[in-house]
Amino acid sequence: MTQSPYVLVLFYSRHGSVAEMAKHIARGINKINGIEAKVRQVPEVSDTTKIASPALPDAGAPYCTLEELADCAGLAIGSPSYFGSMAAPLKHFIDQTSTLWLTGRLIDKPACGFTSASTMHGGQEQCIHSMMTPLLHHGMVWLGLPYKNKELINTTAGGTPYGASHLANSTNETALTDDEKALCEAQGKRIAEMAITLQK
Template sequence: MPQPPYVLVLFYSRHGSVAEMAKYIARGINKAGSVEAKIRQVPDVSDTTKIATPPLPDDGAPYCTLEELADCSGLAIGSPSYFGSMAAPLKHFIDQTSTLWLTGQLIDKPACGFTSASTMHGGQEQCLHSMMTPLLHHGMVWLGLPYKNKELISTAAGGTPYGASHLANSTSETSLTNDEKALCEAQGKRIAEMAAKLKK
């Protein structure tokens, strides 16, 4: 029996902010009613080659498989901004997707990004671009956030037209502002609606 269509919410979160954003993006996806949200994370990468990652995380969402990525109807991808780029664990996962590229399994599927940084100009927009680039190589259709979402104008924290973002005032700050929550939900709703349209 085929599984129902889903948008994969795939992320790496070190201190919890990106994981919190993923919940609100998934809420927006599920509110759209056309597809379901499937939340997955990627494991840490080790700075040595001697330590193996356990097959299941200690907490949070399960680790993502390449099959789950291949079978998704859309992808919302999230990472903290590290020096204006995605985190190494997420890049490591994406670097393993050559077989999906060779077979074109992600072509014409919608994708969007979300990120968090601890300073106002901590590279959030550039981080979103770093996640966008390999997905464009896969033939995916990148979705930003249009300014019909008034929170893009009113926000004094995170939020960009390139994708949802969060301003964490410290590494332990995981709570989102109301504007950030609304933008995450709006992004989830938009990708769910687009996934349904592109699937037809």
């Protein structure tokens, strides 16, 4: 049985904001016929970079495998902004993808990023850049979020042309604004459409 093409929505979320964004990005992907969202997370790592989580998560999306990344038609990758960079668990996962780089499994597939921070200038755009860099090394095609999405102009919270973002008023603030939800869904739709286009 042939598997349907999918966009992998891959993320790390400590307090829930990025996980909430992932749901809305998946919703946007699933609005496009001929492709579906596959939502996956990465496990925690210890301060010695060994996996510190059980083999299966207690809640939420399953953990991602390298095979799921290799077989995706597109990738939406998300992380909280930690000092303007992606979180260590997501970086740890990406650092294990050298076999995919050697075999070119991700070349010409679209990718986009999303993030959350608890301050307005908490490094959201720089965090997205930190996720973009290794994916460019993989030969992926990076997609931003164009200003045809009017919420980018109107938002008083998250939202960047580099990718969707969320401004959490506290570390436990997971509720997205209407503009942030709309931008997440727009990003999901855009990467789904591009994944279909690039498969032709």
